[in-house]
Amino acid sequence: MEPDRRLTAQGIERKQQLLDRAAELFAERGYPETRVIDIVRAAGVAKGLFYWYFDNKEALFEELAEQIRLQLRRQQGTVLQPGDPALVNLRRGTEASVHFMAEHAHFFSLLEVEGRNCTDVLRRGTEQHIADTLTLIRAGQADGSVRHEDPVLLALGVVGAVGQYSHFHRTGRITMPLPDLAAFVGRHVVHCVAADDEVARAALGASAALATVP
Numbered sequence: 001m002e003p004d005r006r007l008t009a010q011g012i013e014r015k016q017q018l019l020d021r022a023a024e025l026f027a028e029r030g031y032p033e034t035r036v037i038d039i040v041r042a043a044g045v046a047k048g049l050f051y052w053y054f055d056n057k058e059a060l061f062e063e064l065a066e067q068i069r070l071q072l073r074r075q076q077g078t079v080l081q082p083g084d085p086a087l088v089n090l091r092r093g094t095e096a097s098v099h100f101m102a103e104h105a106h107f108f109s110l111l112e113v114e115g116r117n118c119t120d121v122l123r124r125g126t127e128q129h130i131a132d133t134l135t136l137i138r139a140g141q142a143d144g145s146v147r148h149e150d151p152v153l154l155a156l157g158v159v160g161a162v163g164q165y166s167h168f169h170r171t172g173r174i175t176m177p178l179p180d181l182a183a184f185v186g187r188h189v190v191h192c193v194a195a196d197d198e199v200a201r202a203a204l205g206a207s208a209a210l211a212t213v214p
Helices: 007-029 036-043 047-053 057-079 086-103 105-113 118-143 151-170 178-193 196-206
Strands: none
Touching: 007 036, 007 047, 007 057, 007 105, 036 047, 036 151, 057 086, 057 118, 086 105, 086 118, 086 151, 086 178, 086 196, 105 151, 118 151, 118 178, 151 178, 178 196
């Protein structure tokens, strides 16, 4: 959509309706099999309205992915507590991410299946997650809660753990309840990046993220 195109409240609602119906169809049929006409029929709007908001199906998908990415960042942000050790916040953000990916399992499954067609979308989302994690890693190195190794490698390890454990949960290879899995991944990350065992024990003894995850 053109950046200067302003939407009324009704326009915003209709655009979101198209995004929501498209997300449902993508999950049910897959991205390639879902046509623009299918989306507008599911949304109950005219085809011309679709092209008022989006240039094509690809543009809609990119905006949908951007929405999911921003929602993930907001959910991570709600559990971070300024002034707490960065390692504690890293644990909280990790657990919030595992919860979010499970709550939006259909979308993340779609990204995996359609990865070849959505490489830019995948890359942007992953790069943002790495950048946010890297900020916490560097803050942890500054406050002494995270060990002084290559911060990029540590961030990649955290993001990789969240992604892989979430994938195995989505595909049924991990069957433990979601709260237990999120707590496990949080503990795993703490042990992987903590400056020492004492710091790790302190971080694990701090308030768990689960109490504040929406």
